[in-house]
Amino acid sequence: MRFALRGYFELSDVLSDDAVGGVRRFLGEIGDAVFKKGAPRGKEDEAARLISWDVRGNRFYVEVESGRYVRAHVAFVRLRNALAEFLGSRFGLGVRGSRVEEYVLEFELDREPLEPVNVLFAKDVRFDGRKVTILLEDLDDVALERNYPDRIIGRVREKVARQFVSGKGEFTRVVRRSNKGVERYVLKEDPTDLAIRFGWVKEYPATGVWQIMPPMAALIRAMEKLIVDEVAKPLGFQEVMMPRLIPLEVEYRKGHFGIANEIIWACPPVSRDPKDFEDLVDYVEITGGPPPAEFLREKLRPPLYGLSYAQCEPFYEMFHRETVDLDALEEEPIKFYDRNGPTYRWESGGVRGLERLNEFHRVEFVFLSTPRKCIEIRDSILERTERIVDEVFDLEYRVDATTAVYLEHAGKMEEEGGGDFVKTYDLTAILPFQTKSRPEAELEIASFHVHTDFYAKRFHFRDKKRRTVFTGCAGLGPSRFAYVFLVRYGFDFENWPNEIKKYIGEKLPEPPRMLTWPKG
Missing domain, CATH: 3.30.930.10 (Bira Bifunctional Protein; Domain 2)
Structure with a gap:
């Protein structure tokens, strides 16, 4: 499995040179706690790693990659939380939000699918034998907190597995x-x-x-x-x-x-006010028949x-x-x-x-x-x-x-x-x-x-x-x-x-x- 993302954290203000230096030292100190915590012993090389980071205006850009353990999006959220605590306590700055601009997920299925499948929220899903590559774009905090990436992987696995059963x-x-x-x-x-x-x-x-x-x-x-x-x-x-x-x-x-x-x-109807339905009643009384479904749909929640x-x-x-x-x-x-x-x-x-x-x-x-x-x-x-x-x-x-x-x-x-x-x-x-x-x-x-x-x-x-x-x-x-x-x-x-x-x-x-x- 391979996971690679590019994203950024939206800061409350622009970082000073002093703050940038502090962040550089901070990242060197907390690397293992953020990127490797939870990976099984001997599997640390499959945990997340910070590939690069950069500050542009009030945005803190990062690239994170990982294997199977401590997946990139999990490490991204951990880094956001750690950075928010550090910047708040040292420089009075906050992290207003985060966004993953692009996220590539690669994994293998148990069996080669009989036909390709699609899944909501994925920009692209590609199959090469048992190998699957999913491209996600523009993931917000909600998508990260609710673990959309792993749910999307699970959904693709389920859809492919269902191809091999007949009910x-x-x-x-x-x-x-x-x-x-x-x-x-x-x-x-x-x-x-x-x-x-x-x-x-x-x-x-x-x-x-x-x-x-x-x-x-x-x-x-x-x-x-x-x-x-x-x-x-x-x-x-x-x-x-x-x-x-x-x-x-x-x-x-x-x-x-x-x-x-x-x-x-x-x-249910859009309201209980008869005036909202007066034109519909007009239609029925004048035409002598039920209204078209599209007409009625406009009156419904x-x-x-x-x-x-x-x-x-x-x-x-x-x-x-x-x-x-x-x-x-x-x-x-x-x-x-x-x-x-x-x-x-x-x-x-x-x-x-x-x-x-x-x-x-x-x-x-x-x-x-x-x-x-x-x-x-x-x-x-x-x-x-x-x-x-x-x-x-x-x-x-x-x-x-x-x-x-x-x-x-x-x-x-x-x-x-x-x-x-x-x-x-x-x-x-x-x-x-x-x-x-x-x-x-x-x-x-x-x-x-x-x-x-x-x-x-x-x-x-x-x-x-x-x-x-x-x-x-x-x-x-x-x-x-x-x-x-x-x-x-x-x-x-x-x-x-x-x-x-x-x-x-x-x-x-x-x-x-x-x-x-x-x-x-």
Whole structure:
């Protein structure tokens, strides 16, 4: 690795000849403390070194180079701080700020990239086999204090590493499969068209969003109640109502900017003053139609929130910078479940049926405790959910151990086999047909996670004795449960199992009837 920078420190005044001489002596005295401190013994030649310095007006220019240890930008900041202290105490001068004009970073990757990558803030990124050369320009104090250079290197490594994986399938292994087969399923094709024809759902002018009519609503609510009765209550989970507007700072801590392309963002109006919207109202009233999107955009602020993607984001924010007692949480873990309205994901053009939606319903389980207890809780939720899918739904299903989804969301990578326990399980229902949205004869209907201390670190909460705090979550989808249930049992209420009918009553609600709808 090689790092070479040119930059300057902005001084509060011009240095006198006496001050320049003092600085020369000072630099000779503090060299090792600034440039080599922290380098391993025997590796001092890979630490930073001051190549040159010069004073022009009230700017103190330097060139710094380094190898792997005490990288040039770290030494540059150390020198700025040491120089500020020296000039302040000896000559009454201060350092107002610093700037790196040019910074060249050279390092090697583990593997030659399949294709070049770019990264924000880099003027240029060049590849020569496994060797990478990055050119950065005009880095200010914020970029240096927040260590942009090392973060940029890490980002390039992550982007290249992701070229060699193909998503969940890369790290997925089958844990168990029910092997019941799908021959006894009532439906042999996607139920979406039948649901439309029978009036169970109605199309809506928004991608991946449906109007859920009384019979389908009754079925989805029955699934929700089943989950609460068979999973949440027996395991001691308490119901909470978590917000669905997620502020940008919470999205950041959750790691969701790694999936910004999948989040639906919320833009509040520029003001509450009707006068600011008078021309927009004029347009609508005069043209008799909605305004162009560009016209409306002028009336909106930039995004301030994301609509909840995972449902569990507010849970971790609840503990932001708080201290917990793991002795108490070992005996009585924090265990909540939430069903406070829909979850939102932007599936774009990949939604055609009822199985993959932009707006859907989930029951989210979240928990916080010791490592042992969190693994135990997660496994208990999985066990009880499997029992529903196997004994009540009578489905062919599969349980997979797969990539930790919270790392995927944050744009991070995980090596296969990392850790001594499975972080993520997916529960997938096997179908007798390919779904409308994807060419797959299966549908993931639930997932179960142990996050290790990933969110404890990102949200800065800790145990009073600084022991490792784990969290976990599980998402069970009543919408998808209803979908696979219809595939298995069909639309005839009389043929449904009593475990579901008891939540609905003696008969299924009827859809509204119009002269032109439904068609069936």
